[in-house]
Amino acid sequence: AQKITQTQPGMFVQEKEAVTLDCTYDTSDQSYGLFWYKQPSSGEMIFLIYQGSYDEQNATEGRYSLNFQKARKSANLVISASQLGDSAMYFCAMRERPASGGSYIPTFGRGTSLIVHP
Amino acid sequence: DGGITQSPKYLFRKEGQNVTLSCEQNLNHDAMYWYRQDPGQGLRLIYYSQIVNDFQKGDIAEGYSVSREKKESFPLTVTSAQKNPTAFYLCASQSVGTAQETQYFGPGTRLLVL
Numbered sequence: 278a279q280k281i282t283q284t285q286p287g288m289f290v291q292e293k294e295a296v297t298l299d300c301t302y303d304t305s306d307q308s309y310g311l312f313w314y315k316q317p318s319s320g321e322m323i324f325l326i327y328q329g330s331y332d333e334q335n336a337t338e339g340r341y342s343l344n345f346q347k348a349r350k351s352a353n354l355v356i357s358a359s360q361l362g363d364s365a366m367y368f369c370a371m372r373e374r375p376a377s378g379g380s381y382i383p384t385f386g387r388g389t390s391l392i393v394h395p
Numbered sequence: 396d397g398g399i400t401q402s403p404k405y406l407f408r409k410e411g412q413n414v415t416l417s418c419e420q421n422l423n424h425d426a427m428y429w430y431r432q433d434p435g436q437g438l439r440l441i442y443y444s445q446i447v448n449d450f451q452k453g454d455i456a457e458g459y460s461v462s463r464e465k466k467e468s469f470p471l472t473v474t475s476a477q478k479n480p481t482a483f484y485l486c487a488s489q490s491v492g493t494a495q496e497t498q499y500f501g502p503g504t505r506l507l508v509l
Binding site for chain 1: 497
């Protein structure tokens with residue numbers, strides 16, 4: 278079973294509009310972290326935002342915010358005031374500690390392609 | 396400048412040939428990771444290392460090998476046993492600790508089979 282599910286293969290948004298990219302996750306851990314990354318056509322993975330499982334407030338970083346609903350196991354990314362440069366692939370990722378102990382191991386979703394048009 | 400470098404940017408492999416992808420970081424991070432990215436499949440973990448001279452298999456380690464002789468370096472060898480190596484390979488590093496630690500990625504290497 279997938280641990281990270283991104284149900285939207287592609288999304289379109291008009292410039293200056295807000296857009297929400299969906300992410301649901303599956304874990305039995307109490308302590309985990311949720312991340313969003315942006316991957317432009319160049320291929321580089323750019324960290325956008327982080328949400329800890331114990332954080333009570335939704336994370337925000339500039340135009341990015343994370344709508345964290347723990348009971349629903351969802352961690353949607355909201356981009357406000359979209360810009361043409363936001364066109365890229367967006368990946369949701371979860372980091373949880375393996376049952377055997379050790380460091381947190383990340384799992385990535387399949388991504389959502391966002392196209393911002395003028 | 397601190398960061399992660401990967402080389403080469405593009406790599407061509409002939410049938411039956413082993414090739415090695417370089418990954419170097421100067422962030423003083425303990426953990427390093429190798430991912431493979433295919434279209435529509437996101438990132439899949441190949442190998443990771445949390446400390447020098449130690450590494451663990453990820454989800455798709457077959458046909459790959461790694462070494463971690465230095466903290467700064469984590470090269471990945473794609474062996475001839477890997478039958479479908481054409482993909483985009485990303486290296487990442489992070490400090491070992493809590494879930495909050497962010498992974499930083501290199502620019503990637505595109506491997507193509509001739």
